[in-house]
Amino acid sequence: MGTKTIENIEGQFEMFQILNENGEIVNKEAMPELSDEQLQELMHRMVYTRILDQRSISLNRQGRLGFYAPTAGQEASQLGSQYALDKEDWILPGYRDVPQIIWHGLPLYKAFLFSRGHFVGNQADGLNVLSPQIIIGAQITQTAGVALGLKKKGKKNVAITYTGDGGASQGDFYEGMNFAGAYAAPAIFVVQNNRFAISVPVEKQSAAKTIAQKAVAAGIQGVQVDGMDVLAVYKAVTDARERAINGEGPTLIETMTYRYGPHTMAGDDPTRYRSEDLDSEWEKKDPIVRFRKYLESKDLWNEEKENEVVAKAKEEIKAAIKKADGTPKQKVTDLISHMYEELPYNLREQYEQYSAKESK
Amino acid sequence: MAQMTMIQAITDAMRTELKNDENVLVFGEDVGQNGGVFRATEGLQKEFGEDRVFDTPLAESGIGGMAIGLALTGFRPVPEVQFFGFVYEVMDAISGQMARLRYRSGGSFHAPITVRSPFGGGVKTPELHADSLEGLMAQQPGLKVVIPSNPYDAKGLLISAIRDNDPVIFLEHMKLYRSFRQEVPEEEYTIEIGKAEVKREGTDITIVTYGAMVQASLKAAEELEKDGISAEVIDLRTVSPLDIDTIIGSVEKTNRAIVVQEAQKQAGIAANVVAEINDRAILSLEAPVLRVTAPDTVFAFSAAEDVWLPDHTDIIEKATQVVKF
Numbered sequence: 035m036g037t038k039t040i041e042n043i044e045g046q047f048e049m050f051q052i053l054n055e056n057g058e059i060v061n062k063e064a065m066p067e068l069s070d071e072q073l074q075e076l077m078h079r080m081v082y083t084r085i086l087d088q089r090s091i092s093l094n095r096q097g098r099l100g101f102y103a104p105t106a107g108q109e110a111s112q113l114g115s116q117y118a119l120d121k122e123d124w125i126l127p128g129y130r131d132v133p134q135i136i137w138h139g140l141p142l143y144k145a146f147l148f149s150r151g152h153f154v155g156n157q158a159d160g161l162n163v164l165s166p167q168i169i170i171g172a173q174i175t176q177t178a179g180v181a182l183g184l185k186k187k188g189k190k191n192v193a194i195t196y197t198g199d200g201g202a203s204q205g206d207f208y209e210g211m212n213f214a215g216a217y218a219a220p221a222i223f224v225v226q227n228n229r230f231a232i233s234v235p236v237e238k239q240s241a242a243k244t245i246a247q248k249a250v251a252a253g254i255q256g257v258q259v260d261g262m263d264v265l266a267v268y269k270a271v272t273d274a275r276e277r278a279i280n281g282e283g284p285t286l287i288e289t290m291t292y293r294y295g296p297h298t299m300a301g302d303d304p305t306r307y308r309s310e311d312l313d314s315e316w317e318k319k320d321p322i323v324r325f326r327k328y329l330e331s332k333d334l335w336n337e338e339k340e341n342e343v344v345a346k347a348k349e350e351i352k353a354a355i356k357k358a359d360g361t362p363k364q365k366v367t368d369l370i371s372h373m374y375e376e377l378p379y380n381l382r383e384q385y386e387q388y389s390a391k392e393s394k
Numbered sequence: 395m396a397q398m399t400m401i402q403a404i405t406d407a408m409r410t411e412l413k414n415d416e417n418v419l420v421f422g423e424d425v426g427q428n429g430g431v432f433r434a435t436e437g438l439q440k441e442f443g444e445d446r447v448f449d450t451p452l453a454e455s456g457i458g459g460m461a462i463g464l465a466l467t468g469f470r471p472v473p474e475v476q477f478f479g480f481v482y483e484v485m486d487a488i489s490g491q492m493a494r495l496r497y498r499s500g501g502s503f504h505a506p507i508t509v510r511s512p513f514g515g516g517v518k519t520p521e522l523h524a525d526s527l528e529g530l531m532a533q534q535p536g537l538k539v540v541i542p543s544n545p546y547d548a549k550g551l552l553i554s555a556i557r558d559n560d561p562v563i564f565l566e567h568m569k570l571y572r573s574f575r576q577e578v579p580e581e582e583y584t585i586e587i588g589k590a591e592v593k594r595e596g597t598d599i600t601i602v603t604y605g606a607m608v609q610a611s612l613k614a615a616e617e618l619e620k621d622g623i624s625a626e627v628i629d630l631r632t633v634s635p636l637d638i639d640t641i642i643g644s645v646e647k648t649n650r651a652i653v654v655q656e657a658q659k660q661a662g663i664a665a666n667v668v669a670e671i672n673d674r675a676i677l678s679l680e681a682p683v684l685r686v687t688a689p690d691t692v693f694a695f696s697a698a699e700d701v702w703l704p705d706h707t708d709i710i711e712k713a714t715q716v717v718k719f
Contacts, residue, residue, distance in 0.1 A: 124466070124467075153497075153498075153500040154500060156498055156499050156500050156502070157499060157500040157501070157502045158499060158502040158503065159502065164466075164499070164503075165498060165499065169486055169490050169491075172459065172486055172487070172490060172491055174459070175455060175456045175458070175459020175460055175462075175463070175487065176459045176460070176462045176463040176466070176491070177463060178456065178459065178460050178463060179459060179460035179461060179462055179463015179464045179465075179466070179467075180463035180464075180466050180467055181463070182460065182463065182464060183463055183464045183466065183467025183468065183469055184467055186419075186445065186464075186467075186469070187467060187468065193463070205453075205455060206455055206456070206459060206486075209451070209453040209455055209456035209459070210456065210459065212451055212453070212456070213450070213451055213453070213456045213459075213460055216451055368500075369497065371501075372496055372497045372500055372501050373496070373497055373535050373536055374496070374536070374538075374560050375496070375504065375558075375559045375560055378588060378635030379635060379636075379638050379639075380635060380638075
């Protein structure tokens with residue numbers, strides 16, 4: 035191949051798939067060991083999260099939620115990966131990765147408080163989760179650090195982080211992978227390639243044909259996965275996790291997915307940069323539709339089960355909104371109190387000032 | 395007691411805390427085998443092992459981000475930014491992330507991180523090594539910014555910084571690293587962060603300063619004494635948060651003040667000190683509070699740095715002006 039090394043590499047990154055668009059197992063030997071109950075639980079979570087997304091969008095439109103980044107289309111990537119984790123594993127999410135931290139234990143009302151810009155939504159209460167990172171890629175170098183810390187403490191746990199295709203352009207993406215690789219730290223870097231960094235298509239973001247191949251330069255494992263296939267995502271993360279805790283270092287996982295909705299609810303209009311043809315092409319790959327077909331063929335799912343999940347989701351969302359509404363109003367003095375362990379003179383003075391202002 | 399240079403005192407502080415607390419980790423570019431480009435970590439890897447004192451890949455943002463991750467898992471990281479001019483590469487990790495961790499998480503997490511870094515003029519470095527960027531750091535809520543002026547303070551302040559449960563930016567003036575030795579106790583001791591020290595008492599004017607300008611200010615005070623002007627010199631030691639009581643107490647006594655910093659004039663620590671004096675002691679003042687600083691360029695190319703840097707003659711001139719106002 036002479037000096038044209040890129041040709042040697044790109045061909046090696048074929049998309050890993052287990053369940054195809056029609057709900058058929060196409061890669062039986064890769065099928066993860068999941069019980070019927072676990073398969074049903076995965077479906078439960080995806081259906082629930084789709085409803086949560088729909089309700090969140092409508093609550094946002096009613097002015098009852100704040101910042102919100104829609105998740106529909108990405109359920110398999112988000113929930114299949116989280117489901118492969120141990121409770122003590124760390125999650126360092128990007129701004130769209132709220133579902134993963136909810137399924138890792140964050141109460142729903144806190145997710146709503148995060149959306150409303152209330153600090154109680156960011157309190158982890160002993161969970162190994164950070165609040166969704168706003169700076170693209172900042173969490174990736176932190177993940178290398180959490181992973182190294184887990185290794186130094188002798189824990190059999192991993193740190194997993196999420197970003198999008200846009201995040202793979204950041205310097206921190208390369209630095210995080212490189213650091214974790216250099217220390218053989220138990221980290222998993224998930225890039226949900228939903229094809230657009232807000233509006234810029236992935237083809238215009240990089241000359242690289244895959245994001246997975248970027249692992250090669252860091253000397254770590256890289257895999258491209260069908261991000262609409264919950265079984266493939268689960269399997270890829272399970273394998274990566276296994277290698278990580280065995281001291282075999284980090285893995286980069288690129289999940290090929292699509293967000294059906296806008297970038298966020300703050301005025302983004304995807305019709306300015308995406309065609310209807312592309313939207314419908316991806317909707318045919320829908321993670322829930324194909325998994326439903328698969329489970330129905332195994333007699334593990336039916337309309338009744340689905341309706342139960344939908345009803346449960348709606349009920350819990352309603353209760354969580356009520357709880358969020360009942361949370362005491364956020365005060366500036368609360369914020370002042372959390373700047374330092376002990377307040378310096380300026381904040382002590384300002385605490386008094388705002389205390390007086392807030393008690394009026 | 396031992397005679398130590400400031401860099402030896404800094405090494406000694408890290409050794410003390412590496413011994414005291416198994417969660418203390420020291421890392422950065424060249425800090426392991428090589429002992430740091432200034433030898434600040436000399437011998438530490440050998441003594442404490444590569445698990446605790448280690449080299450990093452050459453990427454400042456990665457170092458900052460990794461420090462945060464290590465803090466989240468219970469460590470007390472002491473990363474080094476090889477020269478503080480490189481801080482721009484790690485600004486998000488410092489100001490966007492570690493400074494906000496306690497606040498963002500509503501107290502669920504915090505960042506007991508001490509970022510050590512050499513800075514300061516007078517040693518003819520290439521560009522982006524010597525810049526005084528403490529003003530940038532001091533504007534970030536959530537950080538503490540400490541700048542020692544001598545070996546004794548450096549040890550006590552660095553031990554306090556490492557034990558602090560909030561992030562501390564610990565800036566080490568390169569010119570002071572080996573310029574003089576001082577008696578430094580071999581045992582551990584701390585100096586409280588946020589406390590200034592009156593280095594010289596006086597009655598006519600207060601000189602508020604820090605870092606390498608403490609030596610220049612003391613020299614100026616000696617010369618002013620010959621002209622019959624009694625100057626009090628305050629070494630801030632911590633530039634954020636300020637020790638407001640010491641500053642205001644002194645100004646209320648002398649009724650006059652100047653603020654001396656090596657940094658360029660715009661914004662910055664000196665401007666903040668002037669504003670605080672105006673806020674809190676305006677009626678005690680017999681004259682405006684003036685500043686001695688470098689000009690508002692970025693740090694001088696080394697061929698011009700001797701003129702660019704403020705020195706004791708600039709301090710004498712400004713102090714005299716204020717006293718004769």
